[in-house]
Amino acid sequence: MEKIYTRTKTIQEDKVSGFCPGCMHSTVIKLVGEALEELNLVDKAVCVQGIGCCGLHMDYIAYDDITAAHGRACAVATGIKRTNPGSLVFTYQGDGDFASIGLAESVSAANRGENFTVIFVNNGIYGMTGGQLSPTTLVGMKATTAPKGRDPKEHGYPMHMCEILNELKAPYYLERTSCNNPANVMKTKNAIKKAFQYQMEGKGFSMVEVITSCPTNWGLDPLKALDFIEEKMLPEYPLGCFRDRSKEEG
Amino acid sequence: MSRVFMKGTEAVAEAAVRAGCRFFAGYPITPQNEVPEYLSRRLPEVGGVFVQGESEVASVNMVYGAAAAGTRSMTSSSSPGIALKSEGVSYCASARIPMVYCNFARGGPGVGSIQPAQQDYLQATKASGNGGFRMPVLAPATVQEAVDMTYRAFDWADRDRTPVLILADGVIGTMMEPVVLPEMKSDEEVAAIKESKKKWACIGHPLDYAHRSWIEPGQWSTQKMQKCNEDAAALYRSWEKEAEAEEYQTEDAEIILTAYGISGRIAKSAVNLLRAEGIKAGLIRPKTVYPFPNYAYDKLDYGKVKAILDVEMSIPALFVEDVDMAVKGRCPIETCLCSGGNIMSRDAVIAAAKKIMEG
Amino acid sequence: METNLCVAGFGGQGVMSLGKFLADATCNSTDKNVTFFPSYGAEQRGGTANCYVVISDDDIGAPLGDVMDDLIVMNGPSLAKFLPTLKKGGRLFLNTSIVPDKIDRDDVTVVKAPVTEMAYELGNAKVLNVIMLGVYIGFTEVIDPAIVWETIEHKLASKPKLLPLNKQAFDKGLELGRSQR
Incomplete structure (x- = not known):
């Protein structure tokens, strides 16, 4: 029989993920690993990870990894990539890390057109700390620090990072995907590969925002969480490519 | 070597370049603006990188990244800015990343005054960030000493994989004095220093879990965290003789x-x-x-x-x-x-x- | 032997350059210790800019002393502010073009130099600081004038057109300083 699937070697063989059931971090990490393998970039890979659940994978991956302070991943990645332009540098951050505590670092790195990739995993809630309000929490969605749900009068509206960064001139590639169904999983992987390729070609800042779920803090079982993505998250965060300068270059 | 008449800030910046510093990120704050200004001109001349960070916090974290990837790196600031840098300094101390930073201290607390002061002593020597770490803190009294200490700081930082702080003040930074500059490390020497860190530097390694670079400013395991702190404490004790x-x-x-x-x-x-x-x-x-x-x-x-x-x-x-x-x-x-x-x-x-x- | 000098005036009168030329020349031509220290911050907003030069055979303590041996005053407000810091028997170099030369101390030597007018006569108001530096060197002979001129020449290397004018300014100052010895 032909073997048509093997686990990516970029995840340590003897490790079992400690993510909650239905969490999509494991999916995204797998996709990142597959993209690195398929592009033959594992030897060059440096993951700069944020703080929170996004940082849980440092125990599982088998390539180079550095933990950045809360929100500073884009600053750390700037330091690494500027001094080692041959490395493939990407940050791996959640919405609290990337869009709240690290907003200045994130927007500034994008605005400088730093030649690295951001994998922005957006599930609209703080995971590890226990379900607090994030800048991307949906209106009406309950959080442990917004027990009555997000109220625009008090909390404002969800932040759209692809759209915000799309206002800047420098970013080269911005795409929003999801992992809520097999087709979207494949699109996510392709987007990650595209971002990595652009980086190795020296094109500049790239970001893949992945809309994911947090069944535990959303208070939903994993399957219902997939429905929630489809019905609530995606209308707020429409999928698609916001910027691909290679198309403009023809 | 003949002496030259230099401003403290610029002399420190030049000493860093001569010591092999090839990355600097910083943010403007009086009275140390000549450090970033000087290095924005100087570093590109020697194949180095200068980045004006969007904040003090971003700057020190850029230094954490560059230093973790094997390049001799530095940042500088003055009192309120140094307070903001405490986050990145603590990460460097915890992850054992060598870096050098300089405080041209001014009056405080708060925004304080832009004129020279020595109000940051306890912060510098006891608690430069969270977590109870220590690091060498060198206190120059002349521009010459600031130069010599900066040059030495990079060696000390690399030897022990630790941050090193130059605790200067606004007088040392803004005054001019004759200095004899240290020898410029050759491109080969600078490359060799970077090469010597390749084993642990976060730059990408062949797929082999045992030999990957893993820069950890913390541990999930409480036992491991205690062990890290015990090792660090032993290192701090070893400095007594210095x-x-x-x-x-x-x-x-x-x-x-x-x-x-x-x-x-x-x-x-x-x-x-x-x-x-x-x-x-x-x-x-x-x-x-x-x-x-x-x-x-x-x-x-x-x-x-x-x-x-x-x-x-x-x-x-x-x-x-x-x-x-x-x-x-x-x-x-x-x-x-x-x-x-x-x-x-x-x-x-x-x-x-x-x-x-x-x- | 230690000399403490304070140079004070308006921002834009070249006060800092004057101090730096002198200190730099001392560094280049002697093995003495020398410091230059600019005063910055709130004081500058008050209309005065000032700097301190200390030249010494021994290690220098503070780059600004408690008491000045020499004081160069380029404008009125600086006279009021810094005259009390001048030691008994100290030397005051006064820009008499814009500062009245009647001072309320009789225990100091006053060297009068109408440098603003002299600079206008040379056709460039900006060289008043170089004239005053000449006056100071001519009067005190603290270092060889030729070395000071070399330093100025070196600093102005990127603007060679300005050299003849500055040379003229420096020489005029020297002459005036020497004449009052």
Whole structure:
């Protein structure tokens, strides 16, 4: 029989993920690993990870990894990539890390057109700390620090990072995907590969925002969480490519 | 080597370049703006990288990244900016990443004043960030010393994989003095330094879990975290023998002036004038304020020393706490202080010393 | 032997350059210790800019002393502010073009130099600081004038057109300084 699937070697063989059931971090990490393998970039890979659940994978991956302070991943990645332009540098951050505590670092790195990739995993809630309000929490969605749900009068509206960064001139590639169904999983992987390729070609800042779920803090079982993505998250965060300068270059 | 007339900030920046520093990220703050300005011109000339960070916090984290990837890296600031850098410094200390940073201290607390002060002593030597780490803190009293200490700091940082702080002040930063610059490390030497860190540098490695680079400023396992802290504590203890002080006219002294940095050189000139008037004064000036040179105070003949006069540009006195621990009650300690950006007056130091000797 | 000098005036009068030329020349031509320290911050907003130069055979303590041996005053407000810091028997170099030369101390030597007018006569108001530096060197002979001129020449290397004018300014100052010895 032909073997048509093997686990990516970029995840340590003897490790079992400690993510909650239905969490999509494991999916995204797998996709990142597959993209690195398929592009033959594992030897060059440096993951700069944020703080929170996004940082849980440092125990599982088998390539180079550095933990950045809360929100500073884009600053750390700037330091690494500027001094080692041959490395493939990407940050791996959640919405609290990337869009709240690290907003200045994130927007500034994008605005400088730093030649690295951001994998922005957006599930609209703080995971590890226990379900607090994030800048991307949906209106009406309950959080442990917004027990009555997000109220625009008090909390404002969800932040759209692809759209915000799309206002800047420098970013080269911005795409929003999801992992809520097999087709979207494949699109996510392709987007990650595209971002990595652009980086190795020296094109500049790239970001893949992945809309994911947090069944535990959303208070939903994993399957219902997939429905929630489809019905609530995606209308707020429409999928698609916001910027691909290679198309403009023809 | 012939001497050149240089501003403290620019001399420190040039010394860093000569020591092989090839990455600097910083943010404008008075009185140290010439450091980023100088390096924005200078680093590209030697194949280095300068980044003006969007904030102090971003800058120090850029340095954390560049240093974790094997490049000799530096940042600098002044007091309020140094406070903001504490996050990245703590990460470097925890993950054992070598880096050098410099504080051209000004008045405080808060935004304080933009003029020189020594109000950051406890922050520099006791708690430069969360988590109870230590690091070498070097306190220059002249532009020449600032240059020499900066050059040495990179070696110390690399040897022990630790942050090193140059605790200067606005006078050392803005004054000009003749300096003899250290030798410029060749491109080959700089490359060799980077190569020597390749094993642990976060730059990408062949797929092999045992040999991957894993920069960990923390641990999930409490046992591992304790072990890291035990190792770090052993390292800190090993620094005791590297404590250094200038001991001047101490053998027969009846009054010892003690001060670091800019106050140290002012106190030294006061010692000379007191001696000229027949008062047996001496000076202990720590050059490393961490590790603290307790030995210099142990060597004093407390049968002769009537008192120690702590001279510092800080109110309340801060440096005096380390002096107190070193003196261990063997003689009284008095203070001569100024603050707010005022520079220590030699006449005030002399008057304070005379008052003690007469009283 | 230690000399403490304070140079004070308006921002834009080249006060800092004057101090730097002198200190730099001392560094280049002697093995003495020398410091230059600019005063910055709140004081500058009050209309005065000032700097301190200390030249010494021994280690220098503070780069600004409590008491000045020499004082160069380029404008009125600086006279009021810094005259009290001048030691008894100290030397005051006064820009008499814009500062009245009647001072309320008789225990100091006053060297009068109408440098603003002299600069206008040379056709460039900006060279008043170089004239004053010449006056100071001519009067005190603290270092060889040739070395000071070399330093100025070196600093102005990127603007060679300005050299003849500055040379003229420096020489005029020297002459005036020497004449009052």
